[in-house]
Amino acid sequence: MRDAECTVFLQWALPRLDRHWPGYRKVRRIVCKRLGRRQRALGLAGLDAYRARLLEHEEEWAELDALCGIPISCFYRDRGVFDALEREVLPELGEAAAPRGSLEAWSAGCACGEEPYTLAMLWAVRLQARHSRLALRIVATDVDEQLLARAREGVFSPSSLKELPDDLRAAGFERVDGRWRVREPLRRVEFLRQDLRETMPRGPFDLILCRNVLLTYYAPPLRERLIERVVERLRPGGALVVGIHESLPAWVRGTEAWPGARAVYRRTLAA
Secondary structure (H helix, E strand, O other), rough: OHHHHHHHHHHHHHHHOEEEEEHHHHHHHHHHHHHHHHHHHHHHHOHHHHHHHHHHHHHHHHHHHOOOOOOOOOOOHHHHHHHHHHHHHHHHHHHHHHHEEEEEEEEEOOOOHHHHHHHEEEEHHHHHHOOOOOEEEEEEEOOHHHHHHHHHOOEOOOHOOOOHHHHHHHHHEEOOOOEEEEEEHHHOOOEOOOOOOOOOOOOOOOEEOOOOHHHHHEEEHHHHHHHHHHHOEEEEEEEEEOOOOOOOOOOOOOOEOOOOOOOOEOOOOOO
């Protein structure tokens, strides 16, 4: 499949799925490879034939939508974000949550679990001692059940850990047949299959990580509705983390940039 041909197809199809073509520009080859496999499975000659199938068979749009998920992740992805969480955000959230005895976090679009497990390790190794009476509860959601099954298994290749600091790696993993398995005490993440377009955890949460999901891959009208629903699930004073190349639209009510923390926003007390 030629790149130009696939690009034209995606520019036609993605808006019909409420997805945002510019967000796919750099990762389009992932989707194009999946499209090629889908065509072959259906015995179709090319994208023109696949377009015709979409127009004739409404149920095929759901199959195409499933091909458009982008599960790119690794442990400690975007080091500066996790450094800011450790230094600026989590200590303040921990102090506010102390009377409740539990700090509630949600990882949206968690893929294979690298993000929520990173958060669990960061808390256990570097922050738990300062908040000894405070438990961290993490809910992680994704639409892809196959990815969630891998997340629950908690076994990863060495390449997934290349950005992870040594102390977190040592405390968080054990070696198993050349791969790395998350240690049992850190695997108490609640993984749920949810499509953000249809349902979200009820919350409220002290911390929500919604990075490189809504603000990158969904079309603006849908993005606007969903990001407001995400913010509504934050406690006043809570933190929303987005991707480092994303920014929260200025019209989102009751939020402000978190000082000293890139890509982190606070839900204001006045919200």
